[in-house]
Amino acid sequence: MDLRIRSLIKDIKEDNHLVLKALYNYMRPEFLSWFSRHYYCRIEDVEDAYQRSFNIFYFNVREDKVAMQEIKASTYLFSIGRNIMLQVLNKEPKNKTSLENVHEHALEHVSIDYDMEDAYRKEVIVRLLNQLDETCRNVLVLSFYRDFSMESIASELNFKSESVAKKKKHLCMKKLKELVDKHNIVRDSLA
Amino acid sequence: MDEELEFEWIENYHKGRLSLDERQAFLEREQADAAFAGKVRSYREIMDGIAYYGKQQPFAETIRGWEQEIKTQAETDGLAAHPATTAQSTAGKKIIPLYRTYVYWAAAAVLMLIVSSVLLLRPTPADTRALYETYYRPYPDVFNPSVRGEPGTTTASAREKASAAYRAGRYPEALQLFRSLSGADRQEQDNIRLYLGNCYLALDSLDAAAKAFLSIGGDSHIASQAKWYLAMTYLKAGTADRAKSVLHTLADEGGSYADRAREILQKIE
CATH class of the missing domain: 1.10.1740 (Rna Polymerase Sigma Factor; Chain: A)
Structure with missing residues (x-):
């Protein structure tokens, strides 16, 4: 085998x-x-x-x-x-x-x-995305994988308005960026 | 620049949504400002990573399903799902104070309740067996040796005898005869495996049946048939999760078994 x-x-x-x-x-x-x-x-x-x-x-x-x-x-x-x-x-x-x-x-x-190297960097993001809540994951995936407009994301995920969806997306991105920065600090200390 | 606006700018550049002038301004800023260039790099990695997450998600779910199956199977068999810990768990046993055992018993009772309630909602072996009875028909003897074989030769006559026994439902005899055949080419070898699997299935040798169907490769001319009868084997064995996994594959493939696979899935999910 x-x-x-x-x-x-x-x-x-x-x-x-x-x-x-x-x-x-x-x-x-x-x-x-x-x-x-x-x-x-x-x-x-x-x-x-x-x-x-x-x-x-x-x-x-x-x-x-x-x-x-x-x-x-x-x-x-x-x-x-x-x-x-x-x-x-x-x-x-x-x-x-x-x-x-x-x-x-x-x-x-x-x-x-x-x-x-590129694959491992992406895998890090996958791991860190799993640390976010489900709504955050959905917002980010709809935006960056499915390329939905903010209007479509708001409608798909039942947000009150496009601007609420936009705010949420920004918050989720910020959280993810913080996790990535933290991960890189730990990784650099191991290298 | 406001952080949110800055990110939006980077995103629009990444998605190719900037005008020529905006793009020029973006590139100039990236060249002049090392901190901004670092942010661009970092956000680009994150955006690519999110897109990759979306792409790999269905297969990652499939893997999680396999992993779950392994663990469930290991629990059923009383084995460790991770071989590395088997030795550790037997070597360093701790003595647990008596008062702590009450906590464990309570936890075990709660777990039992959860597990049993989940099990009650899942299809039982009797349900899957009923589905098997409804949907299973022995694979018809369509690969007629009198057309494909060479009449008069020993092989052809053994093949004809095997087929005759199979058609008449004399499965022990058919099994013996099919086992004596080797098959002239890959196609015929796979045909024999399919009939062997059907014989085993009819005779309740479910492990052997599954092995026979699994030995027919994904690129075989009868790959769909093999999957269908593998699903039948799992239904007969009462292993609904395995049956579902194979039926989902058939449903997704959209071949001649797709409708029947979807029907069964509706009944067991």
């Missing part, structure tokens, strides 16, 4: 959930076990990291963003996982110096992807 990425591309692009689910279930135990042993974190953090890593894995394969398609799916997933732990969840490895030699999955972490 530990297939090369190249052999999975077709199923992933066709959104074959049977294959995706089987792959998800197959790689999960090893991922959880390895990251729990090598990082300072709770098991819930590793589960979170796994879901995020698999999500990135899925979109990168779908969008042809994997530069090295001959590597194993698990190697690629572990490489994403390491960056998620450090850059998104701010979790440090237990032993930075020996980590590269601990497991084959840790070896290939360079040049697997075309533009992963």
Whole structure:
């Protein structure tokens, strides 16, 4: 089941959930076990990291963003996982110096992807958006993903007026910006 | 400039809504003012991140569903859903003071109440079994060997015998015969897997049936059929969540099983 990425591309692009689910279930135990042993974190953090890593894995394969398609799916997933732990969840490895030699999955972490920094930055925003309340998330997603006008957002989310929706959007954006700044301070202190 | 207006300016630039002159002014300010340039960079990252959140949300929900299934299954089987903690939980057991056990019992009782009320609202195995009885029909023997095979050869006759047993509902015999076939090409191999799965399903070997249907790839000529019968297997087994997951896929695909999949989903959701 530990297939090369190249052999999975077709199923992933066709959104074959049977294959995706089987792959998800197959790689999960090893991922959880390895990251729990090598990082300072709770098991819930590793589960979170796994879901995020698999999500990135899925979109990168779908969008042809994997530069090295001959590597194993698990190697690629572990490489994403390491960056998620450090850059998104701010979790440090237990032993930075020996980590590269601990497991084959840790070896290939360079040049697997075309533009992963961008993906991790986005993943940070996803994590922080989940810390906002649902209304805030909806306002921001309608505005920046669905490109709704303020009038449409007000009507969709039952705000009294366009200006109330606009005020809410600004407040939500401000809160999110504060969370991002805080996250960057913590991340910089770990680097 | 007021913070709100400044953000609006950045947003309008990001969304390409500034006039040529406004755009020029924006770029000049960005070049001259490092603090403003930093804000632009930061807001751009945030806006891109929000758009990414919207894009990835449906698949993230799917993953959460799988994760939930794993945990539910692990609880049912009495296993830890996260292997790494199994050793820890058995190694470092603590002694809990007696008075604290009352709290745990109370919490457990409340949890039991919540869980049982949730379970009461969910489709029971009997419900899903009834749906299975309503919707399940053995897959018809459409891949007729007398047309596709080579009459007179051993393989063709074994295939014909298997099909004849299957058509007559003699599933144990059909199972034996289909298992002896290897299939000349991928298409025929998948056909055999589909009939094998149907035999197992009829004989109540539900694990084996699920495995047979799962072994038919997403790019197979009978991928939809495999999913449909996999859903039937899960319904028969009383695992509504799994059945729903497969039925949703069929409904979304919009093929010949989509209407029936939606009908069942309406009944169990």
